[in-house]
Amino acid sequence: MKEAYRAPVPYVPLPARLAVFLSGRGSNFEALAEACRTGELPARIVAVVSDRPEAPGLGTAERLGLRAVAVDRRRFPSREAHEAAMAEAVVAHEADLICLAGFMRILSPPFVDRFRLKILNIHPALLPSFPGKDAQAQAISYGVKVTGVTVHFVDSGMDTGPIVAQEAVSVAEGEDCAALSARLLRVEHRLYRSSLRKVLEGGWVLTERSVAFSD
Ligand code: GRF
DSSP states (O other), X not given: OOOEEEOOSSSSSSSEEEEEEXXXXXXXXXXXXXXXHHTSSSEEXXXXXXXXXXXHHHHHHHHTXXXXXXXXXXXXXXXXXXXXXXXXXXXXXXXXXXEESSOOSOOOHHHXXXXXXXEEEEESSOTTSSOSSOHHHHHHHHTOSEEEEEEEEOOSSSSOSOEEEEEEEEOOTTOOHHHHHHHHHHHXXXXXXXXXXXXXXXXXXXXXXXXXXOO
């Protein structure tokens, strides 16, 4: 008998309290913030946390009146100390779930274990193809005809956690990386919202690596 984890209904108390981790532009964060604002997502963003104080997404958070927290990696002597400070920001804001949105660091086992099945990520490829950086460029240079977007739970590997949702996107003949990235990004914004909603609603089952939602 395979051991299964059955998520409660709802998965966390609603409206859920979200922490968003980002390192850059923050367009996925903005899409989540908008979905919280309109009520499409039964959630609110309680903290936007960045390892890079100069990340444009932090400025956006401030403009939206959200709590922006810079936890500058350069100010910490080790990865452990840095992650402990990131965890402190999550706990201090009583976040139920962490959404990685262009967060460019691998989280280590102590952090991931502490927030097991409470961290989601979005990746611009159909995992396990093209993990890591520049997934769109990897797909173009491999010459694939189809790539896509993946939302997954985070483990301590590089884009290796259990898959929550995927959507395929065809690569057009001769399409360059910028054009493909822009098309993928529109799918990312939609898929992150819809799959996060399904996770929050609960009732899904994780068996080994496989996440099953009952419709
Ligand atoms: C997105 O393509 C996301 O999938 C990847 O990093 C990019 C971040 O973009 N993990 P943004 O900062 O959300 O605009």
